[in-house]
Amino acid sequence: MKRTWPLALGLALSLSALAAGLVMGTTPYLGWHLAARWTARVGFPIFLTTYLASSLVRLSPAPWSRSLARQRRWWGLGFAASHTVHLLALIMALRLDPAPRPLASLIPGGIAYLFILAMALTSNDAAMRALGRNWKRLHATGIHVIWLIFTLAYAKRIPVPETRQVGLVMTILALAALLARVLAHRRRGAQAFA
Numbered sequence: 001m002k003r004t005w006p007l008a009l010g011l012a013l014s015l016s017a018l019a020a021g022l023v024m025g026t027t028p029y030l031g032w033h034l035a036a037r038w039t040a041r042v043g044f045p046i047f048l049t050t051y052l053a054s055s056l057v058r059l060s061p062a063p064w065s066r067s068l069a070r071q072r073r074w075w076g077l078g079f080a081a082s083h084t085v086h087l088l089a090l091i092m093a094l095r096l097d098p099a100p101r102p103l104a105s106l107i108p109g110g111i112a113y114l115f116i117l118a119m120a121l122t123s124n125d126a127a128m129r130a131l132g133r134n135w136k137r138l139h140a141t142g143i144h145v146i147w148l149i150f151t152l153a154y155a156k157r158i159p160v161p162e163t164r165q166v167g168l169v170m171t172i173l174a175l176a177a178l179l180a181r182v183l184a185h186r187r188r189g190a191q192a193f194a
């Protein structure tokens, strides 16, 4: 199978989520709003796969985890593609929103989008060579900024009764993923001194 399939998966899932939102929404605004929600929801597992790819191979070395680690660039690009569809849906939802949001509330998400763009544009061998150590800095910072925005977006749903369940499940998944990264990092440290 082609190594690029996670990119096609990200695009296919997010476009399906967008179409489902538009079909289920009873008004154009509700349709785009649902599309924004569901494109983010399908993007989250793709993000988690990217976030965990290198850690899983350290925590559980096996052919499947090595193959995942080799493909992590394509999982990252799959996430960037799916979140570009989220961007399209949220722009439409914001345009149709009867109560416009204050500009300041868009800053954290906007910063995450700048990282997504920078990471997608530098996900190639030429950029890795050109940026050297800064490539790792950019990608390590970016992936944690995106993790933070996901975690905050879901954690703030926990106090609201209608979204409590999804908020709780996704926040726990995000925290578990962070824990896995910390454990993998510590294992790497222990191996370095072994």
Ligand code: HEM
Pocket (backbone or CB within 6 Å): 033, 036, 037, 038, 040, 041, 086, 090, 093, 094, 105, 106, 107, 108, 109, 110, 112, 113, 146, 147, 149, 150, 153, 154, 166
């Ligand atoms: C300025 C940028 C952004 C805006 C204006 C925005 C807007 C929206 C809107 C309108 C929704 C639907 C809200 C609802 O269901 O009530 C949504 C959902 C969501 N967005 Fe975004 N978004 C932005 C960036 C991001 C980024 C960068 C991430 C992640 C890194 C993200 C993650 C989420 C999540 C997790 C949900 C909830 C999905 C669910 O209910 O499962 N958003 N966003």
